Amino acid sequence: MSKKQLIMETALDLFAKQGFEATSVQQITDRCGISKGAFYLSFKSKDELILALIDYFMMQVTSDIDYIVRVTKDEELLYQFYFSIYQTFHNHSQFAKVILKEPSLTLNKELILKLNYYDKLIGNTILMMIERLYGEAVKETKYDLLYSIKGFMSAYSQLFIYYNIPIDLNMLVESLVEKTNLLAKHTTVPFVSKEMNDIFQFKQPMNEEMKEQILEMIENKLEEMEESIEKESLVLLKGQLLEPTLSRAVVRGLLENIRNQPHCKWIAYLLRQYFE
Amino acid sequence: MSKKQLIMETALDLFAKQGFEATSVQQITDRCGISKGAFYLSFKSKDELILALIDYFMMQVTSDIDYIVRVTKDEELLYQFYFSIYQTFHNHSQFAKVILKEPSLTLNKELILKLNYYDKLIGNTILMMIERLYGEAVKETKYDLLYSIKGFMSAYSQLFIYYNIPIDLNMLVESLVEKTNLLAKHTTVPFVSKEMNDIFQFKQPMNEEMKEQILEMIENKLEEMEESIEKESLVLLKGQLLEPTLSRAVVRGLLENIRNQPHCKWIAYLLRQYFE
DNA sequence: TTGACAAATGACTAATCAGTCATTATTATA
DNA sequence: TATAATAATGACTGATTAGTCATTTGTCAA
Secondary structure (H helix, E strand, O other): OOOOHHHHHHHHHHHHHOOOOOHHHHHHHHHOOHHHHHHHHHHOOOHHHHHHHHHHEEEEEEHHHHHHHHHOOHHHHHHHHHHHHHHOOOOOOOHHHHHHHHHOOOOOHHHHHHHHHHHHHHHHHHHHHHHEEEEEEEHOHHHHHHHHHHHHHHHHHHHHHOOOOOOOOHHHOOOOOOHHHHHHHHHHOOOOOOHHHHOOOOOOOOOHHHHHHHHHHHHHHHOOOOOOOOHHHHHHHHHHHHHOOHHHHHHHHHHHHOOOOOHHHHHHHHHHHOOO | OOOOHHHHHHHHHHHHHEEEEEOOHHHHHHHHOOOOHHHHOOOOHHHHHHHHHHHHHHHHHHHHHHHHHHHHOOHHHHHHHHHHHHHHHHHHHHHHHHHHHOOOOOOOOHHHHHHHHHHHHHHHHHOOOHHHHHHHHHOOHHHHHHHHHHHHHHHHHHHHHHHHHOOOHHHHHHHHHHHHHHHHHOOOOOOOHHHEEEEEEEOOOHHHHHHHHHHHHHHHHHHHOOOOOOHHHHHHHHHHHHHOOOOOOHHHHHHHHHOOOOOHHHHHHHHHHOOO
């Protein structure tokens, strides 16, 4: 494990237990068995550490959910969606604690923006799922459905983030699927309008700047990769980004190729957004 | 306004903006136009201040909701319930920010216990409402309904706590009433069981110790009250607490008498719990 | 073995902040 | 008005902590 990763995992544990502000850099480095100075070789500041933590986990979560929504067939989608959400909460419960408990951290505007940004991305994915599953039927109420789903996620997550109760995940998910379907099929009174939702999630359309960012990420990634199918795929995708020549099917296949390369999930997610 | 109150309101603003840890006592006292020493005449420590803030607001909220649930007739109950919740969020949005953003505050176990305590009380009130409205029909699913309602509360509260969007409160409430009724009437797959819920909300039955506490509060209150119907009512209620002689109807009336006396809401709430 | 480079150290600095207390100001009382 | 009692002050203390940097340790290639 790299030093950076060691610091991140150690810090995560401590933040989950004590909170961000109450955890000193000294405490982190003591626990890691390294010196304080070594910490500053990996991170420019303590703030940079928490931002890195958020990126590290939220990228995973966001791209996982997006992938599920895109590849799962309709009949199983809602089930798989909730299943993946709660599995993630379970696998990364330490991180979930930090996020759910500490959206304050008012010191840092950047942090709030970051959390907002990922919340927006996940919201868009959920909306996409709602539209696919229920179509025109929920035209008026889809934003309410989005908020209801978010409500279910937060209310039920508390149940097993703080306590280690053995959970029948299948039962939980079945229960939420039923509730979601009920609301989708019978709700008639809308409250959240498109405009209201947009105030929070004003769309950031993919633009040239974004393209540059993706390109840069790909190039960094390519440098550290060894020759392989994955690398070849990424090279082709880079070409497609610069000048679109490949068919949609080929692109889809190439994305599938790189998806399971560690750290490539996020690039795959961004490219998927860009190409559509 | 008393000095204590001035400090509490000033601190609330600052905590809502900057968070608890990031706000220094100096900052609070500067804003109040008093010295740092004066702060410590009103509060033993900074921690005591946040605990006092939580008590001050949560007592109001808890007793308000409980009152609504007890006096509103079934047909309007759900509407009035949500209406009161969101009105409270709106009126005390600064406080809501502190609470919703800062359930961490990991320094202080006492604080977490306190928040848990009020959450439990409110949960019990909501459960009482659910049982009254839907009865046996939701025997299996009432705890899920409780979590769904909590989910709605938190998801929708975000909408207008952080942004000052003009809100059609009536529409919001209608929309949540419909959702709640839908879930209550059609949910068949339960997930949260009584036992699971009890792990969080293990009942603290009213006991002798509680009785002593209420008595002490009443006596403190009586000292600062002037002769009035309210004082007379409170004296009678104190008698009833020591030795029950009055009829239920009389007790109910007396409680109604003191309910609107400032600061008596909480005593009324506790007495209501005790007498039933 | 030597020397050059990089990695790691931890004592130190400067800043912050909760809480104290000797002193001063204000108010109530006689 | 004089005296006592109470309220308020703010400089100070001690503790903590983010971040720095001169020094040491480790690692190679020559």
